[in-house]
Amino acid sequence: MSPQEHTAEAGDHDSRTFAYLVVAGILAFLTAFEVWVSYVHALQPVLVPLLVVLSGAKFALVVLFYMHLHYDSWAFSGIFLPGLALAASVVIVLVGLMVRFFAGF
Amino acid sequence: MASHAAASGRKGWRMSFCLSNPLPCARALSPRGRSMVNNLKSYLRRAEFAALVAMPVLLAGCNPADFPASTFAPRSDLGHWVQGVYLETIVWDSLILALICGLIFLLLTRYSTRAREDQPGPPPPHGESIELEIAWTAGPALILLFIAVPSLRIVFRSQPATPPPHSLIINVTAHQWWWQFDYPGLGVETADEVHIPVGRPARFLLNSADVIHSFWVPGMGGKRDVIPGHVNELTFTPDTPGEYIGECAEFCGLSHANMKFRIFVQTPVDYANWLANQTSGPRNANQGAAAAGEHVFLTSACTTCHAIKGVSSGYIGPNLTHFGSRTTFAGSIYVNTPANVAAWIEDPEALKPGAQMPPLGLRGKELDQLVAYLESLK
Amino acid sequence: MVALPKHIEAEESYLHGGGILSWLTTIDHKRIAVLYGVTVLFFFLAGGIEALLMRIQLARPDNTFLSAxxxxxxxxxxxxTMIFLVVMPAGLGFFANFVVPLQIGARDVAFPRLNALSYWIFLFGAIVLNVGWLYNMAPDxxxxxxxxxxxxxxxxxxxxxxxTLGLLISGVGSVLAGINLLTTVINMRAPGMTFMRLPLFVWSMMVMFVLILVAFPPLTVGLIFLAMDRFFGTHFYRVVAGATPLLWQHLFWLFGHPEVYIMALPAFGIISEITPxxxxxxxxxxxxxxxxxxLIGFLSYGVWAHHMFAVGMGPAADSAFALTSMLIAIPTGIKIFSWIATMWGGDLKMKTPLMYAIAFVIQFTMGGLSGIMHAQPPVDLQQTDSYFVVAHFHYVLFGGTAFALLGGLYYWWPKITGRLLNEKLGRLQFWTMVVGFNLTFFPxxxxxxxxxxxxxxxxxxHMGWDSVNLLCTIGAFIMAASVAILLINILLTMRDGELAGPDPWDGRGLEWKIPSPPPAYNFSTIPIVRSRDQFWHDKYGYESGVVPPAPLPAHENEDSGHIHxxxxxxYPLLLALGITMAVVGMLDWLRVALCGAALTLFCAIAMAFEYREAGSENPEAxxxxxxxDNRKVGVWSFIASESLFFASLIATYLVYKGRDLGGPTAETILEMPLVIGTTFILLMSSVTMVLAQEGYxxxxxxxxxRWLFLTIFFGSVFLAGQVFEFHTFYTEGMSLGTNLFSQTFYTMVGFHGAHVAIGVIILLSLVGASFTDWFKERHRDIAVECAALYWHFVDIVWIVIFSIVYLMRSIAKA
Known part of the structure; x- marks a missing residue:
């Protein structure tokens, strides 16, 4: 590995460290916001979609930056994302089916 | 003793089925035949159906009437709907299978080179055709569409959002391993045998007292699982009087095989008569062995589990108010004869593994009196 | 074992040398495949005998040969037995293990010791499942x-x-094998072996590995609930507590239908090898x-409820699942027509493998066609839980899959043993099997x-079933005779069968390039792949007009020629023993469970540092x-699988939310301030973790x-907070089985906590390793990254749980 490459990579990683800290700030803010939202009475009717979006954003930030999917080979996304998609659909479909079942469709 | 009972039971059944079973194929065909397409369809159905009936007949070497639980002898609206879809699918399936087998037959006759297998020449030529690949993707898709449309129509028709008006509601409670039938509002409670009038929608509301069972009357067109803590429903309108076998289709423990029932589809008059008898109390046993038997019943453990209207009020086991009027008992696996009932009371476990009724220790005269009493409860 | 062909250097064959101990400690994928093969054969005979006893019982009405x-x-x-101990391990453990590394030009699987671990876990699980026979208390x-x-x-x-416990144990083995082999296919391919050059067998297997990863977690969760109900007084499936037994059916078939394809896909792959x-x-x-x-793999995950049409899910759900189920017929049809087109116009050599393949195509089609029947909910109401369904799935699983597996056995047997099976006996065995099979199952x-x-x-x-049942029984005995012929064939040819040579069938895949049986290292030089069917083109050249493509550039870390x-x-054997003891200990032997857990932990850590002690890294990492890096691919596969595990737990929590028949609920009992604090701390531990990783x-x-210690500290604070929370709830009277909320809450949050605890242990072992030579190794940061990925995953699971359980606590029902 040539010295230039080395420096370039080091620079890349410095900017990564910066990104990690920014993400940490956003995560802390989003969590605080989530907690605040859950206590606001006026927001109760839209609480579920709101929280899904907020925690979805937190989830995505951790996966993209801390778990490096943003930087890494597409192969890792290719392994994880289908599993995640199936997991999400399992929750939605299973809950949907069972709720209809309890309600006597 | 048990085997004697079973033997006599078998004989009785055979007779009852020979009398009550109509030919499975007698009314299998749709009466509609408006257009050419329908004619063709019905022709295909006829051919397929003939093959399907012929096969077991050939194999079993006997009369189709010997299959009392056949799924190909529908006697209700639901049964006819189901069979329409069933036969249509069979026709398509047979065509596809014939195509595949034909191709493989041609393949084997034309390309088999067993004789010169050890002299490899140059590899045979090969090529691919995108048209062919599109054809064998789109073809099956089209066939599936033909199959799916009528089938999904039946799915919705057989599970209507609102139940048909004037339907007869019957509450079914499945137990390990027998069936309890209640006619709400009529004060009738029976076990393992249920009577319904022909031509009137019967709405079975299914619930379970213990594990999951499944309520299946092949002649009426289908099954529905019986799930504890949930009321399921199966509705059909029978169109032919007769006696139909019902079975538990979901494995439910030790005696799953011994959990049958019977549906008696009756003419409105017969049904009214039956109902009148059932709604009255049991006949008074005021003389002879039966009266002594009532005393045995009252002084033994019977009363803890069994109800007889005006006599006892147990609820764990089947209601015995009109026990004598039933043709079978114990999950509808034994014919209701004094010998069978006596054998049952002596040792239920021997006749039905896992039976929850304990042996009562009744012998000889007491047993005979008790049996006489039970048989008198017409 | 097998007498070795003389023309092979005896020391080179993977079968050469070593006593029992070398088989107990082996990590060679081919030897492990043989272990799987022998075990599968044993259980195939056991399951077959069980089937014969059942057929004797049903040979005539009112028979008393067997009690109820x-x-x-x-x-x-x-x-x-046939599903979990025969067909699935035959595909996953035997064929995939032996053939996949050979076909992709690899020297072993990605994680050889994990491979051995999978086998031993599978074996112990099989023993637990069957040990009840000794006490006349087999599962019933x-x-x-x-x-x-x-x-x-x-x-x-x-x-x-x-x-319950046997399936839990063997399920762990299956998932580990799936992770291992998926990593192998993704990452161990020879240079130039792109996905579109993979043999179709490897394609099928790859889809199957993915299915294993996503299908087993729901079963595991369902079994955990069942075990908790049986051992710890919860009521996940009990009506008295407001729960429903239907939950089991959904979790089970979420596994069960993909499982059908887990069993069928290897068969598709084998047929796709034999026909060309x-x-x-x-x-x-x-x-x-x-x-x-x-596509088949994907669709198979969306059809599970077609096993439940009789349940009464409502017409809309019935229709949706009917349509997805029918859709599977389209890609399956493509396969069947393509196999026929492959044979069309070819020089068909009618050897036993091809005969099995042709029988497969016909019989599998029949099974598929009857499948289309009960994909129609109305027809299904007549067919489900009847013998029609028994016929259907035996046409799929025996007439289909098992025929393909038998064909595959004849096909690869010479590669495995170096000797051919006798062709005449093979034909006899084939024809008796075809006759016996169809006589048993068509009626x-x-x-x-x-x-x-x-x-x-x-x-x-009087039901009219007598003679047909007798016919089935006769057929079953013909099948038994056929199996006996197979065993005789194996015994006869084992010592002095015809020598196979490297390429007895004029094959196409890389496995035929190397000696039979292969040397322990498979390939002396890793092959370079320039096209599909590379070995065929090596032999026959390219067709005129086709320009052979230039080899793709390999990664810089090229094969050095030095085979290590x-x-x-x-340790794999001991670790499997530890896991088995820990699980079986649930049968009320606390000490056994604790010893098992200790053994598991010890072996896991010992394994992690084993290679370092030997003074070398795994050369093919x-x-x-x-x-x-293999390890990263493996960890990501594991995380994908874990997503389904937590999804099943979360779905259960939501399904049962607000259905309690009294007792505390999320709204009444959860204390927010503490959890908000620990949630922040866990989130921040992800930040410290990435910083630690930068350091490494x-x-x-x-x-x-410094950052690693901080991460461990944060993790421990989170755990302490959770222990405190659980303790508070417990003293307030909410025990595990109090109501639906308590059991779903404790289970889901508790399993998450267990993951955090395991994460802390992993990080502690990294701290320990940092003070040794391990720190100087080239790929140390990959090890830290793998630990970090796991840690972050546990964090994102908490992000979801925190929202659903704590922040949505006042939402009454799902």
């Missing part, structure tokens, strides 16, 4: 184990305990075949049509072709350790 109890044990164990509630019949109230004996080889033509429509394989369609339900130990003579195979290890990447030990 014994018969129920028989059909339960026949199904469980069906292979599908429908709750609530499996609850201790209805099945109080040891039977279902053994079934024996027609001397390339596979027809390769891209369509590859994509249809993937079962008729029995179903005549209304005979499944799983009945006796039937009455990892050393054998005893980085893919030659992809440049990715730069080789800055002080920096790395």
């Amino acid at each position: 109890y014994l018969y129920n044990e028989m059909f339960t164990m026949h199904g469980t 509630a069906g292979w599908f184990g429908y709750a609530n019949l499996t609850e201790s109230y209805y099945s109080p004996g040891l039977n279902i305990n053994l079934w 080889t024996f027609s001397r033509k390339p596979l027809y429509g390769y891209p369509a075949m590859a994509y249809s394989t993937a 079962m369609h008729l029995l179903g049509a005549e209304g005979m339900p499944r799983r009945i130990y006796r039937f009455s003579p 195979m990892p050393a054998p290890s005893i 980085v893919g030659i072709f992809t440049g990715l 990447r730069r080789g800055d030990r002080t920096w790395g350790l």
Whole structure:
């Protein structure tokens, strides 16, 4: 590995460290916001979609930056994302089916 | 003793089925035949159906009437709907299978080179055709569409959002391993045998007292699982009087095989008569062995589990108010004869593994009196 | 073992040398495949004998050969054995293990010791499942184990305990094998072996590995609930607490239908190898075949509820699942037509493997067509739980899959042993099998049509089922004779069968390039792949007009020519023993469970540092072709699988939310301030974790350790907070089985906590390693990254749980 490459990579990683800290700030803010939202009475009717979006954003930030999917080979996304998609659909479909079942469709 | 009972039971059944079973194929065909397409369809159905009936007949070497639980002898609206879809699918399936087998037959006759297998020449030529690949993707898709449309129509028709008006509601409670039938509002409670009038929608509301069972009357067109803590429903309108076998289709423990029932589809008059008898109390046993038997019943453990209207009020086991009027008992696996009932009371476990009724220790005269009493409860 | 062909250097064969101990400690994928093969054969015979006993019982009406109890044990164990201990391990453990590394040009699987671990876990799970026979307490509630019949109230004996724990154990083995082999296919391919050059067998297997990863977690969760109901007084499936036994059916079939394809896909792969080889033509429509394989895998995950049409899910749900189920017929049709087109116009060499392949195509089609019937909900209402369904799935699983597996056995047997099976006996065995199979199972369609339900130990003579049942029994004995011929064939040819040579069938895949049996290291030089069917083109050249493509550039970490195979290890066997003890200890032997847990922990850590002690890294940790690290691929596969595990737990929590019949609820009992604090701390531990990782990447030990310690501290604070929370709830009177909320809450949050605890242990072991030579190694930051990925995953699971459980606490129902 040539010295230039080395420096370039080091620079890349410095900017990564910066990104990690920014993400940490956003995560802390989003969590605080989530907690605040859950206590606001006026927001109760839209609480579920709101929280899904907020925690979805937190989830995505951790996966993209801390778990490096943003930087890494597409192969890792290719392994994880289908599993995640199936997991999400399992929750939605299973809950949907069972709720209809309890309600006597 | 048990085997004697079973033997006599078998004989009785055979007779009852020979009398009550109509030919499975007698009314299998749709009466509609408006257009050419329908004619063709019905022709295909006829051919397929003939093959399907012929096969077991050939194999079993006997009369189709010997299959009392056949799924190909529908006697209700639901049964006819189901069979329409069933036969249509069979026709398509047979065509596809014939195509595949034909191709493989041609393949084997034309390309088999067993004789010169050890002299490899140059590899045979090969090529691919995108048209062919599109054809064998789109073809099956089209066939599936033909199959799916009528089938999904039946799915919705057989599970209507609102139940048909004037339907007869019957509450079914499945137990390990027998069936309890209640006619709400009529004060009738029976076990393992249920009577319904022909031509009137019967709405079975299914619930379970213990594990999951499944309520299946092949002649009426289908099954529905019986799930504890949930009321399921199966509705059909029978169109032919007769006696139909019902079975538990979901494995439910030790005696799953011994959990049958019977549906008696009756003419409105017969049904009214039956109902009148059932709604009255049991006949008074005021003389002879039966009266002594009532005393045995009252002084033994019977009363803890069994109800007889005006006599006892147990609820764990089947209601015995009109026990004598039933043709079978114990999950509808034994014919209701004094010998069978006596054998049952002596040792239920021997006749039905896992039976929850304990042996009562009744012998000889007491047993005979008790049996006489039970048989008198017409 | 097998007498070695003389023309092979005896020392080179993987079968050469070593006593029992070398088999107990082996980590060679081919030896492990042989271990799987022998085990599978044993259980195939056991399951077959169970089937024969059932057929004797049903040979005539009112038979008393077996009692009801014994018969129920028989059909339960026949199904469980054939599915979990025969067909699935035959594909996953035997064929995939032996053939996949050879076909992709690898020297072993990605994680050789994990491979051995998978086998031993599978074996111990199989023993737990079967040990009940010794006490006449074998499982007896069906292979599908429908709750609530499996609850201790209805099945109080040891039977279902053994079934639950045995399946839990063997499921762990299957998932580990799936992760291992998926990593192998993704990352261990020879240079130039792109996905569109993979043999179709590898394609099918790859889809199957993915299915294993996503299908087993729901089963595991369902079994955990069942075990908790039976051992710890919860009521996940009990009506008295407001729960429903239907939850089990959903979790089970979420696993159960993909499982059908987990069993069928290897068969598709085998047929896709046999038909081109024996027609001397390339596979027809390769891209369509590859994509249809993937499509089948995907669709198979969305059809589970077609097993539940009779449940009464409502017409809309019925229709949706009917449509998705029918859709599977399209890619399956593509496969069948493509196999026929492959043989069309070829030089068909009618050897036993091809005969099995042709029988497969016809019989599997029949099974598929009857499948289309009960994909129609109305027809299904007549067919389900009747003998029609028994006929259907035996046409799929025996006439289809098992025929393909037998064909594959004849096909690869010379590669495995170096000797050919006798062709004449093979043909005899084939024809008796075809006759026996169809005589046994075709009449079962008729029995179903005549209304005979499944799983009945006796039937009455007046039902018209007598003669057809007798016919089935006769067929079953013909099949047994056929199996006996196979065993005779194996025994006869084992010592002095015809020598196979490297390429007995004029094959196409890389496995035929190397000696039979292969040397321990498979390939002396890693092959370079320039096209599909590379070995065929090596032999026959390219067709005129086709310009052979230039080899793709390999990753810089190229094959050095120096063959270094990892050393054998005893830890996989001990670790499997530890896991088994820990699980079986739930049968009320606390000490056994604790010893097992301790053994597991010890072996896991010992294994992690084993290679370092031996003074070398695993030489193939980085893919030659992809440049990715095996461990990262493996961890990501594991995380994908874990997503489904937590999804099942979360779905259960939501399904039961607000259905309690009294007792505390999320709204009344959860204390927010503490959890908000610990949630912040866990989130911040992800930040400290990435910073620690940067330190390790730069080789800055002080920096790395500082952040690592902080991460461990944060994790421990989170755990302490959770312990405190649980303790508070407990003292407030909410124990595990109090109500639906308590059991779903404790289970989901508790399993998450257990993951955090394991994460802390992993990080502690990294701290320890940092003070040793390990720190100087090249790939240390990858090890830290793998630990970090796991840690972050646990964090994102908490992000979801925190929202759903805590922030949505006041939402009444799902």
